[in-house]
Amino acid sequence: MKTDVITAPAFCEGIQHFGPVWEGFSQYASAAVIKEGKASIDDSSAPEAVYQTLLMADALRYLTLQTCGSKGSGHPGGFASSAEAYASLVMLGHTNIVTEVGHHAPGFYSAMFLDTSLEAMGIKTVTDLMARFREKHGLLGHLSGAIPGLLAPAGPLGQGQHFAMAGALLHPGKLFPVTIGDGGMGEPYVLNSMMHFNTAYPKVTNFLPTLVWNGYSQEHHSMVSRFTDEEMIAYWKGHGFKEVVLVDAKAFDDTNQTSAYADSSYFSQKQRLAFAAAVLAGVDKAAKSALRGTLTAFIIKQMKGTGVHTVGAKSHNLYPADSLDKPHMIEGLKRRALNPEAWKIVRENFVRAGGGPAVKTSVTEHVMELAPLGNMPLHDFPKGEKAVPATAMGALVAYVGTKDKRFVVANADGNEASAMKNINDALKIRHPTVDPLYNQEPEGQVYEPLNEDACAGLASALALFGSRALWLSYESFAINGWPIVQTVAQAMAELRRKTPSIVTMFTAGALEQGRNGWTHQRPEIENFFAAQMRNGNTYALFPCDANAIQASYEYATNSSNKCMVIIASKSPLPVYMSVGEAKIAVEEGAAVIYESKTGSRGTVVFAVTGDMIFLPVFDAKDKLEAEGYKVRIVAVINPRRLYRPSDVSWNTVSQPDNKFMGDANFNKLFDADILLAVSGGPSAVLEPILLRTRAARRDTFAWKRGETTASPAEIMEFNGLTGVAMAQRVRTLVV
Numbered sequence: 001m002k003t004d005v006i007t008a009p010a011f012c013e014g015i016q017h018f019g020p021v022w023e024g025f026s027q028y029a030s031a032a033v034i035k036e037g038k039a040s041i042d043d044s045s046a047p048e049a050v051y052q053t054l055l056m057a058d059a060l061r062y063l064t065l066q067t068c069g070s071k072g073s074g075h076p077g078g079f080a081s082s083a084e085a086y087a088s089l090v091m092l093g094h095t096n097i098v099t100e101v102g103h104h105a106p107g108f109y110s111a112m113f114l115d116t117s118l119e120a121m122g123i124k125t126v127t128d129l130m131a132r133f134r135e136k137h138g139l140l141g142h143l144s145g146a147i148p149g150l151l152a153p154a155g156p157l158g159q160g161q162h163f164a165m166a167g168a169l170l171h172p173g174k175l176f177p178v179t180i181g182d183g184g185m186g187e188p189y190v191l192n193s194m195m196h197f198n199t200a201y202p203k204v205t206n207f208l209p210t211l212v213w214n215g216y217s218q219e220h221h222s223m224v225s226r227f228t229d230e231e232m233i234a235y236w237k238g239h240g241f242k243e244v245v246l247v248d249a250k251a252f253d254d255t256n257q258t259s260a261y262a263d264s265s266y267f268s269q270k271q272r273l274a275f276a277a278a279v280l281a282g283v284d285k286a287a288k289s290a291l292r293g294t295l296t297a298f299i300i301k302q303m304k305g306t307g308v309h310t311v312g313a314k315s316h317n318l319y320p321a322d323s324l325d326k327p328h329m330i331e332g333l334k335r336r337a338l339n340p341e342a343w344k345i346v347r348e349n350f351v352r353a354g355g356g357p358a359v360k361t362s363v364t365e366h367v368m369e370l371a372p373l374g375n376m377p378l379h380d381f382p383k384g385e386k387a388v389p390a391t392a393m394g395a396l397v398a399y400v401g402t403k404d405k406r407f408v409v410a411n412a413d414g415n416e417a418s419a420m421k422n423i424n425d426a427l428k429i430r431h432p433t434v435d436p437l438y439n440q441e442p443e444g445q446v447y448e449p450l451n452e453d454a455c456a457g458l459a460s461a462l463a464l465f466g467s468r469a470l471w472l473s474y475e476s477f478a479i480n481g482w483p484i485v486q487t488v489a490q491a492m493a494e495l496r497r498k499t500p501s502i503v504t505m506f507t508a509g510a511l512e513q514g515r516n517g518w519t520h521q522r523p524e525i526e527n528f529f530a531a532q533m534r535n536g537n538t539y540a541l542f543p544c545d546a547n548a549i550q551a552s553y554e555y556a557t558n559s560s561n562k563c564m565v566i567i568a569s570k571s572p573l574p575v576y577m578s579v580g581e582a583k584i585a586v587e588e589g590a591a592v593i594y595e596s597k598t599g600s601r602g603t604v605v606f607a608v609t610g611d612m613i614f615l616p617v618f619d620a621k622d623k624l625e626a627e628g629y630k631v632r633i634v635a636v637i638n639p640r641r642l643y644r645p646s647d648v649s650w651n652t653v654s655q656p657d658n659k660f661m662g663d664a665n666f667n668k669l670f671d672a673d674i675l676l677a678v679s680g681g682p683s684a685v686l687e688p689i690l691l692r693t694r695a696a697r698r699d700t701f702a703w704k705r706g707e708t709t710a711s712p713a714e715i716m717e718f719n720g721l722t723g724v725a726m727a728q729r730v731r732t733l734v735v
Contacts (some may be wrong), residue, residue, distance in 0.1 A: 013126060018337055029342065034352040041091050052345060054273060056349060060079070060107055074133065081300070083307065085283060089283055094354070103316065105140075152465075174206060185211075195239045196449040217313065246301065261303040308332050310328065390568055400468065407445060409469070412454070471502070472506075505565075505567075532563065534648050537562045538563040539640045542610055543586075544611050567681070590607070605633075606678055609680070614633070641660055673697065
């Protein structure tokens with residue numbers, strides 16, 4: 001049935017199909033069930049609440065499908081099977097919703113459109129919504145926390161639960177639902193990370209995993225599709241969930257569907273409402289349970305693609321052939337089309353739910369107040385002494401934690417193993433078992449799950465949500481948690497508010513962990529950091545000693561909307577610069593730590609990232625000086641500063657930083673007859689020096705691969721990183 005578009009609310013401009021008035025509309029939808037001035041429905045069992053929840057679910061399905069169809073692109077099927085659960089959460093006033101599934105983006109955008117949040121970016125009508133979907137400066141294909149009203153990004157699977165847990169930890173009393181797809185259940189650590197979090201924070205249960213169990217992944221059946229309902233409940237209970245509420249659409253099917261996963265959109269209206277009532281009641285029960293201190297999960301089980309153009313994995317993604325003028329798309333839209341009055345009711349409920357549009361009420365729409373740190377107590381180690389960089393930083397981390405009680409330090413491999421026991425001594429490992437020998441206390445600030453994903457996930461999520469955090473790891477294992485840090489770094493680049501930078505510190509085990517062999521010698525991740533430096537808000541920091549690492553950590557902690565990566569050793573190493581000199585070097589990017597007074601055979605410059613790697617560099621210096629060369633050794637601490645402004649997308653990010661070393665200062669540091677760029681890891685971090693140097697004769701020394709060795713010297717020799725080799729390279733470069 002076609003209804004005159006003139007009778008529809010203004011925001012409906014662009015809706016291609018309107019439908020007939022549902023039976024019972026005048027009785028159950030004469031006015032929005034969320035009353036003006038209220039944030040939720042009063043009674044989840046009221047027939048008006050159930051009726052309008054189903055209206056909202058179909059409105060979300062319709063908008064999701066038409067928005068995707070407008071571009072013949074995007075992912076409607078997964079969100080469509082969650083629509084009753086999402087609508088129930090909204091009607092109950094729980095609108096701080098995150099997701100693990102980036103493919104649910106068009107459904108979340110539809111929700112933000114209906115509650116008017118997208119008006120903050122100029123999207124006021126359905127026409128606008130379609131025009132801006134999957135376009136630059138619009139609504140990107142996967143969720144971004146930069147979109148008004150949305151709390152967090154969602155791209156790679158297995159990340160969303162971290163944002164929900166961080167929100168719950170920072171905001172007691174608020175519910176943080178997180179939708180999780182059964183296709184993503186095969187990703188590492190989803191349930192495991194929640195289980196560990198609950199062990200460490202047993203009182204923080206105000207997050208609600210909401211499993212969208214629809215039987216399919218992206219292109220095939222999900223790996224849990226053959227579970228029975230009882231097996232799925234047991235699966236969650238086996239991971240510590242005490243209350244698991246499951247609503248299976250199959251129990252309401254009056255159309256004799258053969259699949260174990262029913263498409264509720266084909267039920268009679270009576271049974272559709274009965275299913276919606278069960279979902280609304282189940283979500284209400286689960287939400288109250290979670291808020292009252294019980295680890296709870298909600299599961300909605302129905303066919304993927306419920307209510308859209310097709311079902312199963314085939315509903316996951318649209319292709320160019322799935323355009324709005326195609327019969328199967330038209331039929332799918334008409335099945336979910338609502339009458340204009342229904343759209344008006346749906347919008348009123350959305351705008352009132354949660355106390356107002358998400359753009360005004362979501363916790364991430366406001367800057368969180370931070371505890372003042374004052375001046376950090378940096379210890380100025382005398383030049384020439386030996387000190388452990390990791391331990392020096394640990395003292396400052398302990399200070400931050402004593403000043404900021406929300407501050408969390410995450411480390412899977414253990415702080416003691418990284419020469420940072422001083423952190424545990426001061427802040428204590430969060431553990432239900434009290435044991436002074438191991439610094440364990442139930443209220444500790446050190447979070448130590450034994451996987452990097454859980455460490456990086458909580459630390460990154462806390463930073464994105466507005467609180468200080470630190471992830472510590474071995475460099476060799478960092479890749480296991482890095483994807484969520486990269487996701488958060490990109491989100492921070494887009495944010496419309498200030499938030500503390502995500503700070504990480506990785507002990508550079510490549511040159512230290514000889515006896516452990518190549519398993520602990522994986523510095524190649526530094527090339528990842530180097531590539532991200534061009535993004536505009538990622539900084540790889542290579543402090544050369546114990547004073548420089550303190551300056552680096554202070555610099556990172558006081559920054560906003562950045563990704564700060566500190567690479568350093570846990571071995572006693574010489575101190576080359578004072579704290580004052582280190583602060584300047586971190587800000588400027590690099591500094592001279594040694595320069596010969598004389599030399600008749602020309603100048604050799606070593607541009608170096610790392611700390612332990614300076615040992616063979618100074619050995620090479622001695623050899624070259626004995627041969628009459630003048631040698632300058634430059635510690636490259638903040639290579640991002642050494643790029644040219646045009647190399648970095650600094651002007652595209654939130655809290656932009658356009659400080660780059662000028663040519664005059666750069667040339668003063670790196671002009672030479674021969675330049676050797678040296679890294680204890682791979683060479684990509686040296687790119688800005690090699691791009692800009694005027695030295696015609698230049699070369700690199702960098703990591704090649706790992707091996708089991710008895711000492712750092714032996715692993716450096718295996719990789720050709722010796723003073724003898726460096727001196728010989730200079731000789732070969734002489735013309």
